[in-house]
Amino acid sequence: MGSRIRENVKHFFECFCEVVPPTADKEAWIIQQYPDKYKDEEVLKAVPKFAYPYKFENSVIQHYSFVLTDLESKWTFGFCRHDPRSETAIVVLSYLPWHQAFYKYV
Template identity: 45%
Template sequence: MGSRIKENPEKTFYWFFQASCPIARDKDPAVLFQFPEDFNDEESLKCLPRFCFPYDIERVKDTVAVQHFTFVLTDLEGCQRFGFCRLTSSSQTCLCILSYLPWFEVFYKLLNNLADYSTKGQTKEMKELLSALYKHPVPLVNGSITLQMGS
């Protein structure tokens, strides 16, 4: 059996979203923001926000620690998609990015930058960063991406 990593993914990431903490245990998290805005994979839209809150956030509400975690989905061809999450219990929201690339450190840093934009209400800057990365070709194995944002 070969690698479970998808060869030559078309995009660096496929979906970014911000989900709010469910208001009750029997409720699903709401998607507050997503990129691209026209993302329409119904199964992902319904199921993936549930992965953002793997425990009862009410019990740990007073902690300010940021938690990064990952979940892995396997498609019908056996390829893995990674969901990289950033959860801060004090904010009651979780940021998540979905990609075929297992770039843990890269996506965790990206989520931290996106969280800074979100906290400061800089939605325009957040969309610009996501758009630049979304449109940029996936780098080669030993390549790199440099994204420059305006001030």
């Protein structure tokens, strides 16, 4: 079995998403994304669930990451940022496991 990190990555990030938290009657959802043409629907369906894995109150900026694995066992890294002064979360998807770089970027 080879590496799970993709080869020939051409972009720093693949997709940027802004995610609205869940409400009493609706699950979390992506309110906007860049680029609009990002086509991996399975990844986009999973992003809101990882951005808001449970209901929580935060009083400080929180950063965390998650990893999604595709059918070919390749990884997509998600880097989340929750700011208590914002009503949404920022999620950046990348094929690069550069946690420190993304925490500075997001």
